[in-house]
Amino acid sequence: MSIGNSPEDDRPSSEEERPSIGRVLQQARISSGLTVDEVSATTRVRIPIVHAIEQDDFARSGGDVYARGHIRMIAHAVGLDPDPLVAQYDSEHGGRPAPTPAAPLFEAERIRPEPRRPNWTAAMVAAIVAVVGFVGFTFFNGEDDGGKKRQVAEGPAAEEKPQPTKATNTKPADPKPDPSDGAIAAVPKDKVTVTLSVLEDKSWISAKSHNGKLLFDGTLNKGDSRTFQDDDRIDLILGNAGAIELFVNGKKVEDEFKPGQVERLSYTKGDPEAG
CATH class of the missing domain: 2.60.40 (Immunoglobulin-like)
Structure with missing residues (x-):
């Protein structure tokens, strides 16, 4: 019986079996019948950067953010789903950065003022004033009606002269702002x-x-x-x-x-x- 590594130890890992991002993009471009120049014209990614990405060289992209953007644009151009490739890039380059929180200026736009509670004291005062005013109006109006009735009994009422009408100046409405x-x-x-x-x-x-x-x-x-x-x-x-x-x-x-x-x-x- 020989002692040594089992055949399973010689099998490549899943990471080795998975093709690189650049190779997947290159094979998809060739299968689509596109040249590097055509991909560059469609995505506006410069030709040297397209060549570099197909060789898995992302240094020319100018950083992780631009590298992800280039991968997405090239994947769309050659008919691939970019999400798995971007996920593979993140796993091979330290993960995706944490999102930057929104500026406080725009957070303030989401704040809504709390509804005010009803002021019952002011409401009660307003109700009392309204009742007193109504009683006073009714009282004085009753006295005026009695005086008018006595005037009718004592003699004919004077003819009411038509009141002159005043011309009203209508001011044109201000135009609404755009x-x-x-x-x-x-x-x-x-x-x-x-x-x-x-x-x-x-x-x-x-x-x-x-x-x-x-x-x-x-x-x-x-x-x-x-x-x-x-x-x-x-x-x-x-x-x-x-x-x-x-x-x-x-x-x-x-x-x-x-x-x-x-x-x-x-x-x-x-x-x-x-x-």
Whole structure:
């Protein structure tokens, strides 16, 4: 009987059996009949970065956030579900970062004032005043009616002269302000403010401040909205731009994005103007 490793010890682990992210993306691209140039044109990811990702080199992406975004965009372009690949990337690169909490400015918008309790003392005082006023009015009105009746019994009532009508000057109503004007006035002029809402389907979103701080990285479903604010610039990556309604500094961005289109945008205080 020989002593040695069993055949089971020579079997590759599940991690070794799983193909790398770059190999999966490369095989899917080739199966779809696409070239690297065509993938780059569709996703707007530069050709050297596409080549590097297919070789599992993510250093040229510029960080984990951009690497995840590039993986998602390339996966969509070659017809793959990006979620398993992003999960594989997170497991191989230390996990996903904790989300940044929203700024206190936008938390204040969710606060609702507590309803006031009824002031029963003031209500009782108002009721007493109303009763006293009604009694006084009835009393004096009764005296006036008696005087009028005596006047009718003593002699004919004087003819009532028609009161001259006064011309009323009707002042034209002030025009209602444009809703967009109110939205612009509510936005701080010394900051750049970006608000986006998902109208259809869902979209992956990445937002960063001017100094590279990650404000949000995740998927928003239909009906979800987010607002981001910075002193100088907001950088966005929209995975499904056609599903998003975008407001910059209180004004709606009128660019016609298509469903499934990936957009990399930057906005400053003087926008809206696509970066």
